[in-house]
Amino acid sequence: MERVDLDAxxxxxxxxxxxxxxxxxxxDVLMVAWANREALERTLDEGRMVYWSRSRRExxxxxxxxxxxxxxxxxxxxxxADVILARVHQEGAACHTGERTCFFxxxxxx
Amino acid sequence: MERVDLDAxxxxxxxxxxxxxxxxxxxDVLMVAWANREALERTLDEGRMVYWSRSRRExxxxxxxxxxxxxxxxxxxxxxADVILARVHQEGAACHTGERTCFFxxxxxx
Numbered sequence: 001m002e003r004v005d006l007d008a009x010x011x012x013x014x015x016x017x018x019x020x021x022x023x024x025x026x027x028d029v030l031m032v033a034w035a036n037r038e039a040l041e042r043t044l045d046e047g048r049m050v051y052w053s054r055s056r057r058e059x060x061x062x063x064x065x066x067x068x069x070x071x072x073x074x075x076x077x078x079x080x081a082d083v084i085l086a087r088v089h090q091e092g093a094a095c096h097t098g099e100r101t102c103f104f105x106x107x108x109x110x
Numbered sequence: 111m112e113r114v115d116l117d118a119x120x121x122x123x124x125x126x127x128x129x130x131x132x133x134x135x136x137x138d139v140l141m142v143a144w145a146n147r148e149a150l151e152r153t154l155d156e157g158r159m160v161y162w163s164r165s166r167r168e169x170x171x172x173x174x175x176x177x178x179x180x181x182x183x184x185x186x187x188x189x190x191a192d193v194i195l196a197r198v199h200q201e202g203a204a205c206h207t208g209e210r211t212c213f214f215x216x217x218x219x220x
Binding site: 001002003004005006018020022027028029031032040041044045074075076077078079080083084085095096097099102103104105106107108109 | 111112113114115116128130132137138139141142150151154155184185186187188189190193194195205206207209212213214215216217218219
């Protein structure tokens with residue numbers, strides 16, 4: 001598989017990229033979070049997902065508070081180099097509601 | 111499954127939400143695109159994915175040019191109501207490069 005390094009990423013106007021998180025065990029899409037360069041450097045170094053919390057404006061080492069750590073198995077980059085796909089082993093629930101995935105609701109029209 | 115309608119969505123500062131697209135047949139994450147309210151209304155009405163092209167600044171009915179239409183089977187909303195997960199039947203390739211998924215490259219450190 002072709003490899004892309006951090007220098008090739010295209011950050012948005014606030015210096016972030018979206019990160020789609022997929023469970024490697026059952027392939028469920030668990031959540032979408034955001035990362036800046038430092039978050040991805042720490043993710044690469046530590047073997048677990050580190051994000052940028054847009055609400056708290058600080059690095060967010062997923063699981064430090066909840067215990068719901070995400071150990072990544074594979075990190076991929078899309079064709080435009082502006083989205084990351086993290087394939088992870090999820091401890092416990094990905095969602096702060098306690099659901100395993102954040103996508104537990106269905107979209108309907110009016 | 112709990113249902114959420116378009117009025118409950120939380121659009122970003124440019125009136126968009128990210129849409130994560132997953133292949134229902136093999137569970138691969140295919141791409142991430144963006145949608146405004148009109149794009150999601152048309153998606154719901156037409157049974158196929160319609161996005162907002164940020165580069166062309168126009169509605170993007172996926173597959174109109176390429177033939178690579180995405181028929182959605184299920185649309186989900188995340189816990190914060192600011193990301194959509196579309197589970198689709200993909201005709202042909204999702205990626206403009208001709209790859210089936212946009213995530214065909216691996217992220218590495220320096």
